Amino acid sequence: MSVSILLAEDDVNLGFVISDQLKSEGYDVTLSTNGVEALVRFHERKFHLCIFDVMMPLKDGFTLAKEIRSIDSTIPILFLTAKSLKEDVIKGFKIGADDYVKKPFSVEELIARVDAIIRRSNTSVLDI
Numbered sequence: 868m869s870v871s872i873l874l875a876e877d878d879v880n881l882g883f884v885i886s887d888q889l890k891s892e893g894y895d896v897t898l899s900t901n902g903v904e905a906l907v908r909f910h911e912r913k914f915h916l917c918i919f920d921v922m923m924p925l926k927d928g929f930t931l932a933k934e935i936r937s938i939d940s941t942i943p944i945l946f947l948t949a950k951s952l953k954e955d956v957i958k959g960f961k962i963g964a965d966d967y968v969k970k971p972f973s974v975e976e977l978i979a980r981v982d983a984i985i986r987r988s989n990t991s992v993l994d995i
Contacts, residue, residue, distance in 0.1 A: 869895045870985055873914040875905035875931060876947065877923040885918070885947075888974045889981065902926025909935060914942065916984060921948035921959070929962055936963045943984045947972070 872894050876882035879900060886896045897914070899905035903925040909917070917935060919928035932944050943965040948955070951969045959967045966980050 869893055870915045871895045871897070871913065872981070873897050873899070873905060873909055873917045875899045875902060875918070875923060875928065876920045877901055878920070885974060885977065888978060892978055892982075894981070902928065902931040905931055906934060909938070915988065916981065917942060917944045918981070919944065919946055921946055921950050921955070929958065932959075932962045932964070943988050945980065945984060947977075 870893075872889060874882065874886055874889070874896055876885060876898070877900050882898050882900065886898045889896045897908050897912075899908050901924050902919070905919070906926065917932070919931055921928040923931075928946055928948070932946070935942065935944065940963075944963055945966040945968065946959045946964050947968050947970060948959075949970045956967050965984050968977055968980060
């Protein structure tokens, strides 16, 4: 069984690029274009990792992560964001981020970070 990733990215083109690249690496990716849709998807199935853009319509990534953390305190969360101020990065980690990637970024670096998080995660693919 493959590793399931919930990706929430409101930039449709970027979302498809990230999703396609992760899928080519063998990951099972569910793409949502806003935080509300992502929360619905999270309730529909089990995921190994969440990747959230911070600035999204309807529900931002920080709010989404807080809600996800109240449901599952152990699922790894990686933020993607153009918000690069030190205060934003610190806020992301205080909310419970396992990593924080600033835009622009290379998809290869993102995949390397995803691979590292999955390796370190206590979640086994067999748990799903």
